[in-house]
Amino acid sequence: MSTIMIIDDDDQLRISFERLLKEEGYGVRTAPSGESGIRMITEAIPDLVLLDVRLPGMNGLEAYRQIHRIEPKLPVIIMTAFGTTETAIEATKMGAFDYVIKPFDIPQILSTIRQALEAGRFMRSPVDMDASPDKIKGEVIIGKSPAMQEVYKAIGRVSATDATVLVRGESGSGKELVARALYHHSVRSDKPFLVINCVAIPDTLLESELFGYEKGAFTGATHRRVGKIEQATGGTVFLDEIGDMPLNLQAKMLRLLQEKSIERLGGRETIPVDVRIIAATNRNLERLIADGQFREDLYYRLKVITIWLPPLRERTGDIPLLADYFLSRYASELGIENPGITREAMSMLVSSPWPGNIRELSNTLQKALIFNRGAPLSLADITQATVDDAKNHHLSEDACDDQVRAWIRTLLSKGEQENLFENCMDHFGGVLVGEALNLTGGNRSQAARLLGMSRPTLHAKIDKYQLKIETSVR
Known part of the structure; x- marks a missing residue:
């Protein structure tokens, strides 16, 4: 459980804020x-501090x-009122994670808290490279294959420099861990490490998330905002999924x-600004x-x-090492003994x-371990863990198909209708395009990629389909 320290001289704010954060599952x-x-921080360092600017005696800065x-x-x-925003900006330039304006927008500050806790974990949790199990202190990049040895060499050679690095590989191959290893072994390891997922944030x-904005830059810009690059x-700064960054x-x-x-x-x-980009x-x-989509x-x-990070299918010799690591890690988190795994199950992996x-692989082993009864993971355990998701997916598709068929039968039972086929196709097309746009926050480039069509x-x-596109503006 993450612990949050609130420093504020407003008794009512501290009490209400403490109640809110405890309801969210945080220690306060x-x-x-x-x-x-x-x-109090000297005695026990928390995971995050919420600090008011105006305090009696020593000020927030x-x-x-x-x-x-x-x-x-x-x-x-930093927590601040409009009158002390410049002080908050100064603290942010000095390295504070962010600042929030009083009175708070509860969903917004809870989102900022989650981001700050994740950033703190990334900065403080080291990433080892192919360490032995008894020496692992945090997360680790595992593999003894020739391809992974090249990755370790590259991290060692590059981390001490300020060179820009591009990490490439398939989804789930460990690109974020490589970025964090570069950070932890760099001369900037005592400075901020911020992660921006270019596909998760609407265009x-x-x-504004990256570069900040000035007061009056757009509707709702009531004060100056420092972006992540300045922070x-x-x-x-780690820019994940940069291939999805808009051209502008x-x-x-x-x-x-x-x-x-x-x-x-x-x-x-x-x-x-002085930042290193990964x-x-x-x-x-x-x-x-x-295709004209990237400069x-x-x-x-x-x-x-x-x-370059190799896909797992090209380094199968590393799978037993990875399996042993994940089983040890998840068994420790569950408070149980590592049951191990049978030879047949390992062959399947x-x-x-x-x-x-x-x-x-990690998700499969975690699920298998949760439902395991203490014996070594068997072929049946691994098979069950890998088919559960597919089964649930098909079940949900079947239920959806049944609802669609019932709706279509209702339409057909009304007798002959002009252009029924085209109208049905347009209806589903409108729903599909509309949901893709909703999912991407109105980002047409991302929606087009999801749908497999051109802009x-x-x-x-x-x-x-006469669709109305709604986008969020900060």
Whole structure:
């Protein structure tokens, strides 16, 4: 359970905030002043600090400086009113994770808390490389195959430099672990490490998330906002799924890599930044360049160093090592003895194609272990774990098909109808396109990729079905 420290002199806010966070499953400690909060942090370091700017005695900025000296990798979220936003921005430039404006938007601050806790875990949890089980302190990249030995060599050679790195490999192959290993073994390891998933954030928000914005830049921009690039000054930014970054942002990213500077959205000031960029993708960037979806100049700026991660099916000799690691890890988390695995079950693991790579292998072993009764995992245990998801998927599809058939029978029972077939196809087409757009937050490029069609075709469908596109703007 993560522990959160609240430092604020407002008794009512501390009480209500503590109640909210405990209901969310967090451990909470509180302090009414910077001095008392720092004493408590010195005694036991929490996972996250929520720090008010205006405090009696020591102000929030000085409190942040002392907290940062105690534990540089402890994420701190600054709480501020509009009148003290500039102070919060200053703290953010010094390394604070983020700042939130009072009064709080509860869903927004809970989301920021989750992001900060994850960032703190990434910064403080080391990533070992092929360590023996008794020496593993955090997460580990495992493999003794020749391909993985090349990965270790590349990490060792590159981590001590400031070179931009592009990590390539299939989904689930461990690209994030490689990025974190590069960070932990770098000279910037005492500075921030921030992760941005380019496909998880709608296009309308990604620019402001990365580069920040000025007051009045758009409707709702009531104050200046520092972006993740500025927040990570001196540290490292990991851009996951960069192959899905919109073209207009690719131009800004190119400027960052070339000139080491950015401009906030709606601003004209050129802001120098000192960050190292590590990017990752499972997309075929060369094909995207040929299709006009990725800038060739950005491609060459990113691939100063390229680290290729092999898919699991090309290093099957590493599967027994991975299986032993995951079984030990999950058994420890469940508070049980590692039951081991039979020879037949291991043979199945080694011979399986694992399209989801290490992530799929990990999930399969975790599920098998949860339902295991203490004996070594058998062939039946592994088979059951691998077919459960497929079975549930087919069950849900069958239930959906039954509902669709019932609806179609109702239409057909009404007798002959003009253009019934075309109308039904348009109905399902509209639903499909609409859901793809909802899932991507109105991002037409991403929706087109999900649907397997070109952007012009998607635009034609939107016009044909008269769909209204809703996007979120911060």
